[in-house]
Amino acid sequence: MTAPTTYAWEIEARELRVKAGRRTAVDGVTLTLGRGVHGLLGPNGAGKTTLIRALATVVKPASGTLSLFGGGDLRDVRARIGYLPQDFGYYRRFTVRDFVSYVAWLKEMPSRDVPAAVQRAIDRVGLAERADDKLKSLSGGMIRRVGIAQAIVNDPEVLLLDEPTVGLDPMQRLRFRELMAELGADACVVVSTHLVEDVAAGCSDVVILDRGKVVFQGTPARLAAAGSGDHPGDSPIERGYSATLALPDRPGSW
Template sequence: MTAPTTFAWEIEARDLRLLVGRRRTAVDGVTLTMGRGVHGLLGPNGAGKTTLIRALATVLRPTSGTLSLLGGMELRSLRRRIGYLPQEFGHYRRFTVREFVEYMAWLKEMPARDVPAAVQRAVERVGLADRADDRLKTLSGGMIRRVGIAQAIVNDPEILLLDEPTAGLDPAQRLRFRELLTELGTDACVVVSTHLVEDVAAACTDVVLLAEGRLVFQGTPAQLAAAGTDEHAGDSPIERGYSALLATPRQRGSW
């Protein structure tokens, strides 16, 4: 694996504003930075998480403000260095697992000589080596999600964006996925959007909390846990911290 280029920050947003459609503001003046490591993106439904992920994936362009990825390189080169798993990803049911991940590697313009080994490695990392030659239509929902993770990591991306990646995974698979996240975060900037606070506590080095399109909090899982008390809702310190921050009245610099 080639070592990623060093940047001040892999992701840097300043006063970022994103509209959905022509009127609704989904992300409202967000300023944040993200470097290598695993960043958990939390927030209730409608908080703007998926819209932000889509902008980071270069699917959406900023309405206003600035967004710099990997130092602001040219778009085509940038997309070769990004891995992206949306909440719902299209796939060809008649493709085998290997064929689909190979196809995605081709779309990412990976050198042809590198593709077979990269595909095999990606499939092994998500625990599907024994199903690599099975057609996608024969797989369970959880397996399809793992195929989605495989295609996102096949190019060893420098920015990896995962939107609800554990949907459909059973508890044992989620544990293995957390281990994979920790491994990936060593060399890449990994952003994981999730509703599962316990996944953030277990695997993330940094937490970003959005509410109503605004940045409520960015810090470590320990700092998030410290924001709550026993009076707040939640079964764990980090869940209580999450509840406490979402319950905070609107304040300058908050939400």
């Protein structure tokens, strides 16, 4: 069905440096990501959001190279990306269907494909019954799901989700992980989160970012193996996370 790919990795970054205002938030990141669900972990201010913005091509890297799908025209690359920003802003007066179809239009999908793709995206996040309700009438968790629906409406090959599980209740989080596993089968999904258990349960691969640098990349099992009983944390993977960040030794950490 799909044409053979001409690139090795969906996302390939070399020595990437990205500024957020005057601060260098991402400082020399070298990273290759292929299909699967990649969890992006790190303390607040580690540069997760800035890195995701750079991957979404809305922020231009200060130096280094970033190539998505082996490079190419910005417009073509963007048509293959799905992006849920951390502060997901929306139009309160739009219905779920209107909002997702507006994003589909912005993504330049052929107009005859839009209604079916919109319906499918809304179904996948479990909002079919609220499809014609206005966004201002939805709860916070439902709004997040609208955010996920607009990101997946174009069947993206690279899906970038910045803190998608904020505001989801435990059942919805389980359903979200299932959806990620489904999508990760044929797309490169990058999920930034500060919840270590999200990563443990749903990700095939973990990237830990600390002060703008990649300090760990590997499977959740390898992360768990990095910790020992001495490191703070309630689960093996939390202890591995603390060990990787060397948390107790950090000045001013809490």
